[in-house]
Amino acid sequence: MFGRNRKHDQPRPDENFEPYEEFSGIPMPVYWIAIALAIWGALMLYDTGKDVTLAQDDRVEDRAVQVSADLGEGGNLFVANCSTCHQPDGQGLRGAVPPLAGSEVLGGGPDIVARILLRGIDGPIRVRGEDFDGHMPSFASALNDDEIARIASYVTLTFSEAGTKLDPSRVAKLRDELADAGSFEGGAELAKLATSMSPQPLYPVPKMADAMTATVRDLVFVGRGDVWACASCHGDLGQGGENTPRLAGQSADYLAKQLNDFRDGTRNNESMQIVAAGLSDAETASLGTYFSTLRAPSNASPNLSADLARGEQLALRGDWALGVPACFTCHGSSGFGVAPDFPALSAQHAPYTATQLATWAGGDRQNSPLGLMRQISQALSSEDRRAVADYLASLPPVPAGQTASAEEATSNVN
């Protein structure tokens, strides 16, 4: 606009005219647009910055839950992890779970409690003159050094006279020392460490050898002709990984049923259908028995970055607003499974659990008794499925080296 007026004022250009650029101010709207863009950009930066911090916090929080559940004093940890079996007052369950209050084992101080938490106990033990024969899981994978130290301190301070505090660094040392030690072989092995204990019953020779026939060994480690070996995917100890499930300690009947279902086509999975195609009923049964006797430390972790508190709620109490019962009502206390129909869930890999829930909901897997799992899975949102899968992955693995279900473990009178 301004330029045009000035042009008319000028004389006609002569031949020597050199074109030049006139100075004209930047129109105001351009300024406004630039300023608006700058403000918008700054706002966006601020806004995404908030999102990034949010995600960062989320990740740190996830990790915090994994490595150090901040539950204050050991008492809360005790209630969350121990009291379902040992009872909040530490009296145990008569005939099933040994008492902690007044137990001779605690004479060894918090050190021995930490050892038991890290290793677990299998087989017969005599506490306060009474015999028990159950299985305590190893909490090495479920609790960190700090948590174990706090529980051990709490247990000895509360339930024995000579309690002292235990330092997390000591637990770290014990953890290194005991990495491959496996469970305590009943009270007999424990008594060697805790001299205050009365004479203990003998630990029976394990029946591992029975399940390990030559056929099974070949199937597991070598494979046969046109199938791959079990261990090549599920690991030497049946520990699995990601969406390859953990088999160690799973109920024998359940595993045999799944293999039969793969073979008959009632459960879908291309790789497993190929593997199971050539197996006889006797072979699936002995493979089931073999994997049920395996004991492997948990290598599962809650890696789906879901809400663990929600997962815990679903597993322990269910959500009746959705019509979802607690997982543990059927799958046994602590998710150790109830043979033959309800598999162990604890220490199962989170991606596997979440995938199975999704396949039930979608109808790709439908071999659960009475269609129970289909109904439950469909009621759960995908966040809920991830949450419960993550929570189950954070639990200690099934302790029993036998086909013991949770029912049997807690009703074992002798």
Next chain:
Amino acid sequence: MNRYLPLSILALAILAFATLMLVIAPGMQIDARSVPAGLRDYTEAQQRGRDVYVAMGCVYCHSQQPRSPDQAPDGERGWGRPSVASDYVFDAPHQLGTMRTGPDLLNVGARLPSEDWHLTHLYQPRAIFDWSIMPAYPFLFEHKQQAETDDTIVILPPAYAPEDGVVVAGPDALDLVAYLQALDRTYPTPTDGLRDDGYASGPSADASSVEEGDG
């Protein structure tokens, strides 16, 4: 044209600013990350396998960058936790990929650790998944009448097995499988893990900020 000096200075300044913000600053940010505790450098065989992976163009159909649950259900698929920058310290060049015609492979070694399975699958994917659209790589294998002592025989269902003799894995196939088995980033996310989280959804990311983000 006059005033070329201020113009060129301005152009160079803009270029320098962009380089600083888009190249130098992110570079420094990434260099500050340490090698994660659970990650090991590739062995020689795995490195050779990596070269085969690159040569075969696997990256065109397979990404190596699991996403966060906000973006895709990669965790539930067993593809692993969202990757962070330090997961790739030993990858040069990285094989991030953009296409997902096939599954993400950054954690294939964790979910499918079986050498035999991978050999079968590389020789003929349809031997396992009849719906698979992945090309077969029979040229990485050898057809022999009689396997020699140090040969790795490929396990094949009868329908895909040769009429006589056996299929044994060639050196490239073995290296490639070694590399695939090494793809395992399932260790916990490093606390200083660096990742573009985009628009994270959470309680404090309210509806209005999401709307703005779309604009």
